[in-house]
Amino acid sequence: MDWVETTGKSVEEATDRALAHLGVHRDDAEVEVLEEPKTGLFGRVRGEARVRARVRPASPRPKRSRRSGSREGSAEKDRPSGKSKSSGKSKDPKKSVAKNEEKTHSDESEVQVPVTQAKSSGKKERSNKNKDSHSSVGSTVKSESKEQKMSDGIPLAEQGEIARKFLDGFVESLGIEASSNVNILDEETVEISLDATPPNQLGILVGPRGVTLQALQEITRTFVQSKSEGRTDRILVDVAKYRERRVAALARFASQVAVEVLETGEERALEPMSPADRKAVHDSLSGRDDVTTRSEGEEPRRFVVISPA
Secondary structure (H helix, E strand, O other): OOOEEEEEOOHHHHHHHHHHHHOOOHHHEEEEEEEOOEEOHHHOEEOOEEEEEEEOOOOOOOOOOOOOOOOHHHHHHHOOOHHHHHHHHHOOHHHHOOOHHHHHHHHHHHHHHHHHHHHHHHHHHHHHHHHHHHHHHHHHHHHHHHHHHHHHOOOHHHHHHHHHHHHHHHHHHOOOOOEEEEEEEEOOEEEEEEEOOOHHHHHHHOOHHHHHHHHHHHHHHHHHHHOOOOOOOEEEEEEOOHHHHHHHHHHHHHHHHHHHHHHHOOOEEOOOOOHHHHHHHHHHHOOOOOEEEEEEOOOOOOEEEEEEO
């Protein structure tokens, strides 16, 4: 998945927005800080933090195999030694009593044998090197092909269809009758929505504050990854329009808290929230100049603080 860039009044806030956009936990994402806010005169913060993040790949890319493509050691073993043969023939008792002409012809033949074998050995060695070269090129091509496959992945629409079928089977196993739809939100995000009549029978899939829904989304994404040799894009799951209603409720709540903060002049820390809920709070107040928001704490107890500007 490509990098997603987000901004915020602090690095933590920008990171929270990136994680909420990706829909994953901090441990499942790679985050890089591109720019930090600068401290101006009298300690006032100027500018915004900017980070980029992406979903951490489910499995590492395959390593290219590097082969030397050389078998010179075996070629050296195959290369004959003319010395041993020559010494063996010189000690033959029949040669010692042969005539000079026969001895001359024998010497000439002994000289020619190693040369002939050396030529044959050279051809064999070159043949082995050619085979190794072709084998090395073939393995490199296969490795590059596999890496290209890992990079390309399957189309976004097909990922959505795999996720929809998985959710249909999961809901059916619970004895719930529900309809599912695949909605492509952008070029890297697909949402699978579940609806039922009445919608409250799907409450078991949401859980308190959407905890069960978040887990169902992670399971669905993992299932899609298991069906693809390449990367997968951002996969969201919504049940009975819970996410839409949750964002609207958090926006109303954040506005009420902002009013209280301005009346008292004191900042207020909200209860711990998921990255998606924290993003909803940040977004709902981002257009205001009288209050600021920031995130503090560590997962899963990370929370939002609303303070006067």
